Amino acid sequence: MLRTKVLELEKGPAVEMATRSAGGKRHLRCWKTLGWTALLILQMQLTGVSGLKNVRVVSPGAVAVGETAALECQYDLEGAELYAVKWYKGKKEFYRYLPKEDPPTKVFPLPGINVDLSESDAHHVVLRDAGFTLTGRYRCEVSADAPSFDTALVVASLVIVDFPDGEPIITAERSSYAVGEMVRANCTAQRSHPPANLTWSVNGRQVRGRHVRRYPLRRDEGNATTTTLGLEVEAGSGTFRRGRLTLRCQATLLSAYNASAELVIEEERPRLASVLGTRESSSAPAAAASPGAAAASPAAAASPPAASSSSSLPPTALPKTGLFIAAMATVSGYGASVCTFGGRSRLR
Structure with missing residues (x-):
């Protein structure tokens, strides 16, 4: 035990001195590092260099x-x-x-x-x-x-x-629709990589949601892809503008490609029958059913018509009102017929 205490006494001061020496070296290195850093910072400030x-x-x-x-x-x-x-x-x-x-x-x-x-x-x-x-x-x-x-x-x-082959292509079932019908069309961008992005607009307003239909992509040769987007909208009473409906499809490919195509749909309107044609078709059976007209002799047809008892005025004394009505009837498109005034024929 005495020997152990002597060794501890001998060892204690040496170890403490060594520890102090090592700590001093570490502190010295730290001060040197700080000094160099301060010099670099000072140099950068003096030269105006502050980095990237x-x-x-x-x-x-x-x-x-x-x-x-x-x-x-x-x-x-x-x-x-x-x-x-x-x-x-x-x-x-x-x-x-x-x-x-x-x-x-x-x-x-x-x-x-x-x-x-x-x-x-x-x-x-x-x-x-x-x-x-x-x-x-x-x-x-x-x-x-x-x-x-x-x-x-x-x-x-x-x-x-890889840009699409040309502009997008619009196809529709018909070229004209009536109010209340469903307008159906497809837009196709052919052969591109990556697939093109398609959007629909009707009369300048973009169409989304249930009105568009996305079809499966079609893989072509190489890395090319064909994209098709469908459209289905109802032609309402306010959809047509001056009897026309404009469909527009736009195809984009990131920031490198932007193209569009348009298709104009015409409004179908009911057609009125010709009044002249209706009168001619209705008068033909009446003429065929008249036995007197069919049995008229050539002599009777050649004889001049008898004067009417109510037409005692001379032809020159014909009222102007009747002539005006006759002219108006002719211009209005109701046809022309022959009337007898004082033994002479006049149009009405």
Whole structure:
């Protein structure tokens, strides 16, 4: 026990001194780190360098298949020097820009990506012959040089599209409808990738809900898809405008495609029968049923008509009122008939 106490007495001061020495070194390192940090902050304030800001990626959103896709990485170094700009598709790097290297650009092979180095720089990367494999998310990583070494990472999406074959096509059951009937039509956008978005409008007002019908997509060759949207609305009394109903179908494909087609439906109205035709058809049977007319001799037909007892006035003394009525009847379309006034024929 005595030996143990002696060892503890001998060991105690040495251990305490060693502990104090190690703690002093740690404190010294901390002070040095704080000092260097303060110097860097002071230098940045004196030189006006505060790091990256306003970093973002500008993407066209949608590009037609076979065309060129240009992505832009915008940033503000606020006076600092650029260290590197790196582009990724997903998690794989395919383009790097290092201003202090010669040449500053470097490409990492990635299937489906064809970088145009002549058009790419510290802010832009240009991809030629866009195929459907280019669809995805793209990241831009910007790093400032010493002393800040600030780094920012931003993301944007790109979609490669195949436009529909021409404008949308509208088909209807008939070209004219009467008030109260159901107007049915279909709108079709042929062969696009991805499927086109279709909307209906009637007389300038968009139609939704139960009035539209979505048909199953039709898969064509390759990645193409044909889209059809149906329309079913009642032709109400206030639907027709000046006897016409305008159907409009609009097809869109992200921000790269916008086309529309229109179809004008005519209003069916009841047709009134011709008064002249009705009188002629009604007088024909009466003439056929008259035996006196059928038995009239040629001599009687050739003889002049006898004068009426009530028509004792000479032809020149015919009242003007009768002539005016006769003219009005003729203009109104009720036909013309022959009347006898004082032995002469007059139209009425």
